[in-house]
Amino acid sequence: MSFHAEDDVIAPVSSVAPAAALTPAPDPDRAVASRTRTFDNPRLRKDFAAQDAFLYLEDFLAPEVTAQLIHSARALLDEVNRNYLPGHKQGGSVSRHTIDRLAPFIAELYRSKELIGWLEQLSGDKLQVSPADDPHAYALYYYTRPGDHIGWHYDTSYYDGRRYTLLLGVIDESTCRLEYELHTRNPDVPDQPGSVQIPPGGLVFFDGDKLRHRITPAGANEMRVSLTFEYVTDPNMRPWRRFISNMKDAIAYFGFRQVFRQMTSRAKDSA
Numbered sequence: 001m002s003f004h005a006e007d008d009v010i011a012p013v014s015s016v017a018p019a020a021a022l023t024p025a026p027d028p029d030r031a032v033a034s035r036t037r038t039f040d041n042p043r044l045r046k047d048f049a050a051q052d053a054f055l056y057l058e059d060f061l062a063p064e065v066t067a068q069l070i071h072s073a074r075a076l077l078d079e080v081n082r083n084y085l086p087g088h089k090q091g092g093s094v095s096r097h098t099i100d101r102l103a104p105f106i107a108e109l110y111r112s113k114e115l116i117g118w119l120e121q122l123s124g125d126k127l128q129v130s131p132a133d134d135p136h137a138y139a140l141y142y143y144t145r146p147g148d149h150i151g152w153h154y155d156t157s158y159y160d161g162r163r164y165t166l167l168l169g170v171i172d173e174s175t176c177r178l179e180y181e182l183h184t185r186n187p188d189v190p191d192q193p194g195s196v197q198i199p200p201g202g203l204v205f206f207d208g209d210k211l212r213h214r215i216t217p218a219g220a221n222e223m224r225v226s227l228t229f230e231y232v233t234d235p236n237m238r239p240w241r242r243f244i245s246n247m248k249d250a251i252a253y254f255g256f257r258q259v260f261r262q263m264t265s266r267a268k269d270s271a
C-alpha cells in the first residue's frame with residue numbers, strides 16, 4: 001500500500017467525449033443574478049434556518065455556468081491529486097492554486113459579489129472569502145474510482161468565526177449520495193437524517209460545524225465531480241489551529257506540495 005498517491009494516474013472513467021473549449025466564459029455576477037432574482041428568497045432563508053443552517057436546491061446555477069464548470073472539471077483531470085485515508089476517505093481533489101492557474105472562471109465565481117450577497121441573505125451572516133493560503137477556499141473534488149467516498153464528518157472551522165460550505169454539483173454519473181444529519185448539535189431537536197444526489201448545477205449550502213455529512217462510495221465506471229466554496233465570518237486563525245489545519249489538508253486532501261507551497265514562497269518573499 002502506498003500513501004504517495006500524487007503520481008497516480010486517473011483511470012478512464014467516462015464515455016463522454018472531452019468538452020470543447022468554452023469561450024468566452026459567462027459573467028459570474030450576471031449569471032448568478034439571473035437565477036437568484038427568480039427565487040423566493042425569504043422562503044429559502046426560512047428553510048435554511050429551520051434546517052439548522054442547511055439548504056439544498058436541485059437547480060441553482062445558470063446553464064452556461066454549469067457548462068463552464070463541467071468543461072473545467074474535465075480539463076483538469078490530469079491535475080487531480082489522489083488521496084487515501086484508510087477507513088475515512090478516498091478520492092481526488094484539485095486545489096485553488098491549480099484552479100487559479102488553469103480555471104480562473106471558478107475563482108471569479110467564488111468571488112462573485114452577487115453570489116456572496118445571496119449567501120449572506122440566506123445565512124444572515126456577513127461573509128468573507130477565505131484567506132489566500134487556504135486550499136479549501138475553492139476546490140474540485142473527484143470521485144472517479146470504485147470506492148471513492150468520504151466518511152462522516154463536519155467541515156470544522158479552524159477559524160475564529162464560522163465556516164460555511166457551498167457545494168455545487170458539476171458532474172454526476174454516479175450513485176454517490178450526500179447523506180447528512182441535521183440538528184446534531186442541537187439537543188432540543190431530534191437528529192433528522194437526509195440524503196440527496198446533487199445534479200449538475202445543484203447546490204448545497206451549510207454551516208460546516210453544524211452539518212454531519214458524508215459522500216457514499218462510488219461504484220465501478222462512475223464519475224462524480226463537485227465544486228466547493230468556503231466562506232468565513234472571521235478569517236483569523238490561531239497559529240496552532242493553522243498548523244493542525246495544514247497537516248490535515250496535506251495528508252487528507254491536497255498533498256504537502258500544494259499546501260506548503262504558499263508558505264514556502266511567502267517565506268522566500270520575506271527573506
Ligand SMILES: [Fe+2]
Pocket residue numbers: 153154155213
Ligand atoms: Fe465535508
